[in-house]
Amino acid sequence: MTLDQHDDDTSEDVDNWIKIYKDYLQFRIIPANNNEARVLRMKASRFTIIDGELFKKSSTGLLQRCLKRHEAGMVLRDAHEGECENHTNGRNLSLKILCLGYYWTTLRQDALDYAKKCDACQRHAPVIHQPFEHLHMSIPSWPFMMGNGHYGKNAINTRIVGVHVGHE
Template sequence: MALDQCGDNTSEDADSWMKTYKDYLQFGTMAANINEARILRMKASRFTIIDGELFKKSSTGLLQRCLKKHEAYMVLRDAHKGECGNHTNGRNLSLKILRLGYYCTKLRQVDQDYTKRYDACQRHAPIIHQPSEHLNISIPSWPFMKWGMDIVGKMPPALGPKVLMTTPKTSTGQTIYGLVYGTEAVLPTEVMIPTARYGLLTSDVNNTELTYDKDTVEELREMTKIQLVSYLQRLANTYNKHVHIRTFHVGDMVPRKMFQNTVDVTTRKFSDTWEGPYFIDVIVGHEAYRLSSMDGTQIPRNWNALHLKLYHV
């Protein structure tokens, strides 16, 4: 239990740190080592004994009573979930205990571990919106590979707006029409009202330009592929900055995110955000798991790590 850390690192005598200060203040007992004795004298100047109880002098001037392990548990429990408790988190909880006039070594660490393991706090914890794994980018070997086909000849007529055919894409810097035919499309408006690009172009010059574009279209596609790889890498780097890796093992306890169809509508905003906990039964694949309830009942379907988190006990 985290409260065993309140005091010395050994579980056999968690209150030995208080005895060390009491022996020095009452009887002048110090360690044989010169350096340890010097450190004890410096630290003991902030402690005093009143009616047999050890107090620490706070920097604010408040005398804080030093707590034993079982006393620290009582104070921590009442400050967190007692009549005046508000289920605050570790840092604010430790500050609240200090303001009440109590002190325990490793107080902040103990409070954080306590709130992290408290069941109600885990059930009402905020939903984790960060992705649970890094972005896996897929680089096409040739244009339109993801379409699963090679386009030979004319583009089939589209029912939707054709503006996308003549608009350069951010990922490639080229238009779809240009990657297919090696040249840019001419809009109907330019035919009706000629621009300098269309009106000053003769048939011979146009044929020469088309021949050149067709001969260099493969180079254009290779350059586009390089630009696409660079764009996807930048996209993955930005995405991966927000990744919160969640990997579980068989036997781990995990709560599952509450969904709209599993939320108790009668509780409204006071409903749990996580349900469970469940056991990890089988690792199905990458970031996918099979779950079972505490009584061994199998939970239908596989569950992605995006909807799970580690349950602390």
């Protein structure tokens, strides 16, 4: 199921964050819960409204348009399978979308999920040649074990003597 195939009830719940920020920025409406109101006031400083659209200010100064669920699905599809068809992985896909000037709250997770579901990406992904089972560690007993097989203070004090055989 893609992002734009959700029914209207869940889509309205997911897109509710845009309405909360718009209500705060336009009319100063805050939630009843004090903690939620404090968090909203702090986060709202990064948002602005231009011509009725909500934008987020990125750390680089770029204004990123805040998208609703159905718009996000189209942007994901275009960025991943668009004209260039570069089929980047989820992390790079989310960063590319941010650089294109779009934002929504679940961008990173949606990009990861979208890349995992892409058939072409799965067919041409690199094959991992690792064992299916974790390697078992063998504990070396040599350096600190005494001749009788016990660890102890004397095991550290023993000296290892090397013999040098000269060449003629």
